[in-house]
Amino acid sequence: xxxxxxxxxxxxxxxxxxxxxxxxxxxxxxxxxxxxxxxxxxxxxxxxxxxxxxxxxxxxxxxxxxxxxxxxxxxxxxxxxxxxxxxxxxxxxxxxxxxxxxxxxxxxxxxxxxxxxxxxxxxxxxxxxxxxxxxxxxxxxxxxxxxxxxxxxxxxxxxxxxxxxxxxxxxxxxxxxxxxxxxxxxxxxxxxxxxxxxxxxxxxxxxxxxxxxxxxxxxxxxxxxxxxxxxxxxxxxxxxxxxxxxxxxxxxxxxxxxxxxxxxxxxxxxxxxxxxxxxxxxxxxxxxxxxxxxxxxxxxxxxxxxxxxxxxxxxxxxxxxxxxxxxxxxxxxxxxxxxxxxxxxxxxxxxxxxxxxxxxxxxxxxxxxxxxxxxxxxxxxxxxxxxxxxxxxxxxxxxxxxxxxxxxxxxxxxxxxxxxxxxxxxxxxxxxxxxxxxxxxxxxxxxxxxxxxxxxxxxxxxxxxxxxxxxxxxxxxxxxxxxxxxxxxxxxxxxxxxxxxxxxxxxxxxxxxxxxxxxxxxxxxxxxxxxxxxxxxxx
Numbered sequence: 155x156x157x158x159x160x161x162x163x164x165x166x167x168x169x170x171x172x173x174x175x176x177x178x179x180x181x182x183x184x185x186x187x188x189x190x191x192x193x194x195x196x197x198x199x200x201x202x203x204x205x206x207x208x209x210x211x212x213x214x215x216x217x218x219x220x221x222x223x224x225x226x227x228x229x230x231x232x233x234x235x236x237x238x239x240x241x242x243x244x245x246x247x248x249x250x251x252x253x254x255x256x257x258x259x260x261x262x263x264x265x266x267x268x269x270x271x272x273x274x275x276x277x278x279x280x281x282x283x284x285x286x287x288x289x290x291x292x293x294x295x296x297x298x299x300x301x302x303x304x305x306x307x308x309x310x311x312x313x314x315x316x317x318x319x320x321x322x323x324x325x326x327x328x329x330x331x332x333x334x335x336x337x338x339x340x341x342x343x344x345x346x347x348x349x350x351x352x353x354x355x356x357x358x359x360x361x362x363x364x365x366x367x368x369x370x371x372x373x374x375x376x377x378x379x380x381x382x383x384x385x386x387x388x389x390x391x392x393x394x395x396x397x398x399x400x401x402x403x404x405x406x407x408x409x410x411x412x413x414x415x416x417x418x419x420x421x422x423x424x425x426x427x428x429x430x431x432x433x434x435x436x437x438x439x440x441x442x443x444x445x446x447x448x449x450x451x452x453x454x455x456x457x458x459x460x461x462x463x464x465x466x467x468x469x470x471x472x473x474x475x476x477x478x479x480x481x482x483x484x485x486x487x488x489x490x491x492x493x494x495x496x497x498x499x500x501x502x503x504x505x506x507x508x509x510x511x512x513x514x515x516x517x518x519x520x521x522x523x524x525x526x527x528x529x530x531x532x533x534x535x536x537x538x539x540x541x542x543x544x545x546x547x548x549x550x551x552x553x554x555x556x557x558x559x560x561x562x563x564x565x566x567x568x569x570x571x572x573x574x575x576x577x578x579x580x581x582x583x584x585x586x587x588x589x590x591x592x593x594x595x596x597x598x599x600x601x602x603x604x605x606x607x608x609x610x611x612x613x614x615x616x617x618x619x620x621x622x623x624x625x626x627x628x629x630x631x632x633x634x635x636x637x638x639x640x641x642x643x644x645x646x647x648x649x650x651x652x653x654x655x656x657x658x659x660x661x662x663x664x665x666x667x668x669x670x671x672x673x674x675x676x677x678x679x680x681x682x683x684x685x686x687x688x689x690x691x692x693x
Contacts, residue, residue, distance in 0.1 A: 212349035252310075343506035473610075501566065535648065538648030
């Protein structure tokens with residue numbers, strides 16, 4: 155039962171949310187009926203993927219915004235364990251796209267992988283609505299572990315593959331690519347902002363099950379958009395070759411069975427660290443093995459990919475403090491004027507919505523003039539800005555006194571600078587992976603990108619735990635000490651990347667990318683007759 159008076163307090167939030175959702179749905183319907191192949195300078199498929207991913211991110215980030223509070227306030231885990239579970243969950247979310255990308259590349263194609271992943275995600279978010287009575291002795295906690303497991307496996311099939319489908323809408327040398335990924339990234343953050351506000355508000359003020367239930371509803375809407383918008387993909391994302399029905403069903407069965415494995419891993423988190431090391435070494439070995447089969451310039455591009463991917467853990471280990479230690483810090487040590495702490499998780503995606511069009515236009519404008527900074531330069535800027543965000547929060551908080559409540563302006567500055575860093579790395583990285591990777595490794599490379607993000611998320615948990623000192627309760631001074639240390643590390647790493655960026659840019663061989671693609675097309679026709687693969691010279 156909702157407390158008296160709460161509806162009146164939240165009516166304006168609900169009304170605004172309904173209006174915003176109605177606007178986006180109307181935009182989606184308008185785009186769907188357009189007969190032209192493009193809308194506002196981009197293929198229609200981009201906007202369909204925009205809306206599908208928007209709803210998926212609505213559910214994912216809405217749940218993420220209250221997860222650490224759910225763990226510490228409902229299931230009664232300590233700060234250290236709560237942040238450890240949160241980080242392990244996110245790490246697994248970003249590991250599984252490696253497998254999902256491989257299966258899509260080799261067998262089922264990106265479209266079916268996204269559809270299957272969406273179904274698993276809908277199941278997982280729905281199960282999150284079963285909250286029980288709370289506490290770790292409540293048997294309902296097993297449903298909670300199962301819900302997280304379904305979300306992890308579903309993300310594995312969906313996450314990398316839907317990003318690859320964006321790239322399939324454009325030619326390799328199309329100057330709109332970085333802009334397209336930035337627009338797509340804006341869709342992600344529209345969903346994240348709405349989810350953070352609506353799911354967070356319901357979860358914290360009315361009941362956990364209401365928030366998680368709304369997240370599940372959002373995932374179902376994402377599925378509907380994706381199914382109805384199939385035609386806008388123009389045949390993209392299909393399987394590389396016809397697959398026997400029995401074999402396809404077997405792959406889906408393995409996907410469902412893997413939920414049980416993830417269910418166990420979430421409860422025995424020490425295994426995840428070993429899993430990250432073993433999988434990381436295996437993945438690196440496989441990518442290098444494939445790289446040395448490639449022709450010279452394609453091989454160099456793979457080296458550039460590996461360099462860019464290796465920077466992911468540094469960035470995401472700091473950025474992903476947002477849902478962990480930063481969330482707890484905001485709840486306990488920031489003057490919030492009564493605003494629920496989870497709603498602050500919407501600040502970053504709101505900044506993205508405001509800034510993404512500016513960054514997309516900037517990259518495209520510089521690209522047309524031949525002055526667009528290379529991907530490694532943008533990555534160096536991202537690391538420097540992320541370190542500056544940490545230092546701004548620490549120095550601002552220390553200026554008013556560690557014993558005083560931190561003014562909210564420093565939280566806003568932290569998220570603002572971190573958002574600019576994110577826009578220099580995440581959408582640019584998605585575009586670079588899709589642009590530089592050989593076609594037969596496209597989804598695997600995208601999966602590797604998310605895998606290194608998984609490493610960053612796992613390290614984020616370790617950093618979050620360090621803010622309390624040996625797994626204890628998080629302290630304000632402990633957080634400041636840790637954030638300052640890693641802020642300087644990130645700034646230093648950014649400077650180093652900027653120094654190395656000319657070398658990495660040469661490895662990318664952007665000036666011959668189009669010619670290579672055209673030659674490869676001719677070679678492919680000859681190779682198919684001979685039964686070989688031109689990219690690897692394999693029989």
